[in-house]
Amino acid sequence: MAIIKAFAGALGGTFADLWKDIITAGRFDEYVVVAPGVPRGANNGRGSNEYGSEGVISNGSHIYVPENTAAFIFSESGIENVITEPGGYEYRDGEKSVLAGDGIGSLFSSVASRFTFGGQPVETKYVAFVNLREIRGIKFGTPAPLVYNDKFYGVDLEIRARGTMSLKVTDPVRFVRNYVPANVTSYA
Template structure:
């Protein structure tokens, strides 16, 4: 009975697998990187293909969607890789009576007898195995990460070690599908996702190791509050890392595309350190502002008193700046100082009286002297009342 059952199974299985298949990719979700090929079993309730999932008949059609690579696996591994989108006819499967080239080369009877005889020795099973899988070549986004413990960030601005927790996401892309399938995907697997805890654990471990190195290198350049805006530079440093995530491209054909930092949190101790630093800095700045204001007021008072007591003179010109000093010649400066101090000879000439030879003798000189006195008033050395009085003296009004 066993031999008869085997013969019956061989013939029945052979007939079922004579149907040509239409194979395309199973749906990809956000994190699926390898999806199995699925066979179209029926159409609108008419016709049904009951062939085996691990048998691919000659003449079957494989449809490759955009941004995917189709892998045809046999028992020994990768048999063929197709990276261009479109529909392809498979020519290396089991002979089929529905394939015109097979019928012409062998004939229907020989195809059926050969296939049934080959299966009979394996108790009705086919010795061949063919499977189709598709690798996602799109960017796989939003792979979440978070530091499991505090990272030490030696902030050069605060000049201390800060403990930070970082959270965000990164994205990757398969750039070499053959290298990825051979070195990253376990053998015989036709469905693989980054949602798998084992897959994610290994990736996150390597990513975080490189992330910690990259962030540490930035501590001498950026304050901790600026880290979220340096995601591109962090990504560049991770890619350049000679270990862990930096080696993904060469090891697995997998490229780190982007890194996004959603949040940087400080530990309680680090927050207290920064708050203390800020309070001390505000106190010092307030003290400096008050001291500078007091110093300015004191200086103005001393200058004003000196001008009132001793006149302007050459030294006074130096106090008010080189521009003011260069604009006053010794004669004018002495006259202005004398007039401000109320010294003899300070009054302007009266109508019909000859003026002092050292005083301004024309209207232009008077205006120049008034401009200098106006500068003293604007600087706060001379009051408006004093300026008005000296103006009347100079103009003789």
Template structure:
């Protein structure tokens, strides 16, 4: 009974697999990189081809869409790669009574009897096995990445290592489909998508290693706030390396094509550092607006205080100090020289006592603030000395 059953199964399988097939790719989405070939078994309510999915008959048509490469697998591996779009007629499959060339070369009897006899030894199954899949050659976009821990970014504008978290998307393209199928896709896999976490895990891990190195290279030229607009520069920096993402094309036939940074978040410590820096910078800008008049008044009052201490009293010291300060002004030098060569003039009436000079509190507070900026490292010693001289008019 077993042998007889095998004969009937072999005959039924042979008859079912005589139909020629039309093979089309399964559905592609944004991140599908490999789609299986599927048999079109109905069209407008017609068609009833439900034979063995692993059998491909001679005369079958493989439809290869634009932007894909068709792969035909046999038991030994990759049998053929179809890189040109269009309809491809397959001639290395099983003989079919519906194929004119096969009928002419073999005859109907040899086609049936030969296949039935071959299958009987396998209990009605065919030893032949053909698989079709299609590789997406378009850009695969929207592969998400994110730094798991803080990334150190040496921002020369702030003069400090800032801790950041970065999130975004990367895009890749298959440039060598054969290397990709042999080196990246697991063996025996005819459907593959980067939408699955397990598929992109190693890819994203290697990318992040390259990404960290690339953004630190860019820190020499770009402030951290400029990073999101430097996607092309990041790709160039990554591809200039000799490991991780830069090796994908050589190892897998896969190339990194673009990087889009969605957001950059500071750690709490870095956010506080940037806030304090901004406040100090605003203070410096405010104090740079001190008028020359205020500096001159401060200098006159200090001279007046010195003269007063020599015994001329408050009013006299203030008056003499202001006159002396005026005499030290280079604009008055020519007038003073001319007066020395002329005969002494009649004494002029003493001027009315000058109004008290403004309080020094504002100037002293300014110097204190400048000293704080010096201690915080915002101002250099040279910048502090220059501002001090400006305030005291020295």
């Protein structure tokens, strides 16, 4: 029974992932630095690409990068590609698809590959967008006075600090590698 279920899952998943996707940035709130790539589903009742596998980008899919953002394409091994210029880009290194002109053989090889993994896609790829605009109004402060010993005057001082600051990501690759936790697509 498990073999039949795996074959059905492999076949169904392959057919669901044949469609090309249109991926754009998720919603950026005021303090969001990293937002997930969101595939567009239906558009006014048109379009049927709502049931594809999580973490699969088909060949021929389009990635739209808005102004003041950088798009990161991640695979299981980490950063695969970085797009820092705004515009629309066609992705050609994803799941092979008959609809992208990869041939009918790609359908059978994809079904066979998924069948050996119980119907699951072998590769995982996803898109995340990094906010490159200045993030303003971040509040900071000390919850209580901090004691500071001034050696010149020989006295203890109590210091309080509070205010607002702004941050801006200037090197998105370094930011993602050094500050964003692994497998995170949203970070504020």
